[in-house]
Each structure stands twice: as C-alpha cells, then as structure tokens.
Amino acid sequence: MLKPYHNEGLIEAGCDEAGRGCLAGPVVASAVILPPNFHNKFLNDSKKLSEKQRSLLRPIIEKEATAWGVGIVSPQEIDEINILNASFLAMHRAIEQLKQKPEQLLIDGNLFNPYKDIPHHCIVKGDSKFLSIAAASVLAKTYRDDIMEKLDLEFDSYAWKNNKGYPTAEHRKAIQEKGITPHHRKSFKLLPAQLKLDF
Numbered sequence: 001m002l003k004p005y006h007n008e009g010l011i012e013a014g015c016d017e018a019g020r021g022c023l024a025g026p027v028v029a030s031a032v033i034l035p036p037n038f039h040n041k042f043l044n045d046s047k048k049l050s051e052k053q054r055s056l057l058r059p060i061i062e063k064e065a066t067a068w069g070v071g072i073v074s075p076q077e078i079d080e081i082n083i084l085n086a087s088f089l090a091m092h093r094a095i096e097q098l099k100q101k102p103e104q105l106l107i108d109g110n111l112f113n114p115y116k117d118i119p120h121h122c123i124v125k126g127d128s129k130f131l132s133i134a135a136a137s138v139l140a141k142t143y144r145d146d147i148m149e150k151l152d153l154e155f156d157s158y159a160w161k162n163n164k165g166y167p168t169a170e171h172r173k174a175i176q177e178k179g180i181t182p183h184h185r186k187s188f189k190l191l192p193a194q195l196k197l198d199f
Contacts, residue, residue: 014132029090069097
C-alpha cells in the first residue's frame with residue numbers, strides 16, 4: 001500500500017526520472033503534487049505497470065494532481081554534465097513547471113542536488129512507497145516513451161519503439177552496423193569493449 005504523504009500537512013512533490021540507463025534519448029523527470037484525498041488502486045511504481053496501465057493512468061494523474069511538471073535533459077547535455085547531474089537537472093526543470101510551490105520534495109533514489117530552498121528527502125525505491133513519487137514515475141516514463149517512439153519514426157534501424165533506447169542486444173547490433181545518431185549518448189559505453197566504435 002503506497003503512502004499518501006511523508007509529512008502530513010505539508011505540500012509535497014514527488015519526483016522521479018526515466019531513461020537514466022539508456023544509450024540514446026533524453027533523461028526525463030517529473031514532479032507531481034497530489035491532493036490529500038487522492039486515491040487510485042492501480043497506481044504503483046511505473047516499472048511494475050504495463051504500458052497500457054501507464055497510458056491509462058497518465059491522464060488521470062494530469063487531471064487530478066494539484067500540480068505536475070515534466071523536465072527534459074538532452075543527450076548532448078548528458079554528455080556535458082554526466083548522467084547523474086542530468087537526472088538532477090531534469091528533476092529541477094520538472095519542479096520549475098509546478099504551478100504550486102512545494103514545501104517538501106520526495107526524491108526517488110539516494111542522491112539529489114538541493115533545489116533552491118525547498119527541503120528534500122531521498123527515498124530509495126520511493127516509487128513503490130509514496131503515491132506522489134509513483135505518479136511522477138508514470139509521467140516521466142510515458143513522456144519519455146512518447147519521445148522515443150517519435151524518434152523511432154526517423155531512425156527506425158534501432159528499434160527504439162520497442163527498446164526505448166535501452167541497451168538491448170538488438171539496439172547494440174544496430175549501433176555496430178549503422179553507427180550512432182545525434183540522439184546517442186557519446187559518453188556512454190555504447191558497445192562492449194571488444195567492439196570499437198568510431199565517432
């Protein structure tokens with residue numbers, strides 16, 4: 001059973017990101033403030049939900065949330081500042097989109113760069129513990145999946161429609177055969193050590 005809040009009475013925003021372990025595409029984060037009475041029996045960590053369940057939950061979250069935001073950091077920015085800092089930046093950009101200022105941030109994971117003067121709590125596996133983080137995980141995942149499916153129309157050799165940019169055997173085989181796109185993260189190990197890739 002997911003908890004509705006960490007500290008009752010405070011305006012809390014749950015934050016989560018998607019796409020950290022991918023070889024291609026942006027990292028996308030979301031921040032969500034839910035009303036105190038929010039309830040949905042299907043809402044859970046997005047990784048435990050099917051694609052259909054996530055797509056059904058997204059409009060419910062967007063409609064019923066007090067406020068929500070989505071932040072995107074490009075592959076080029078990831079290469080410049082590294083994936084950990086890019087994940088924090090994506091969350092900061094998502095928080096900036098919120099129409100209501102949160103009094104506390106609930107961050108999925110064990111690390112975070114503080115955002116302005118708002119106190120935060122890092123919660124390992126927070127997306128399976130708190131409703132607001134689970135809601136953020138659904139928005140981050142669905143928005144990122146949409147981006148990768150659109151990119152797949154332009155670069156259809158990499159099967160991004162299916163793998164969403166994650167390092168599957170099919171994706172790595174395409175990189176080996178076709179090379180990289182502007183959407184690949186050059187700072188990542190795109191191929192196993194025994195295979196060379198020329199940029």
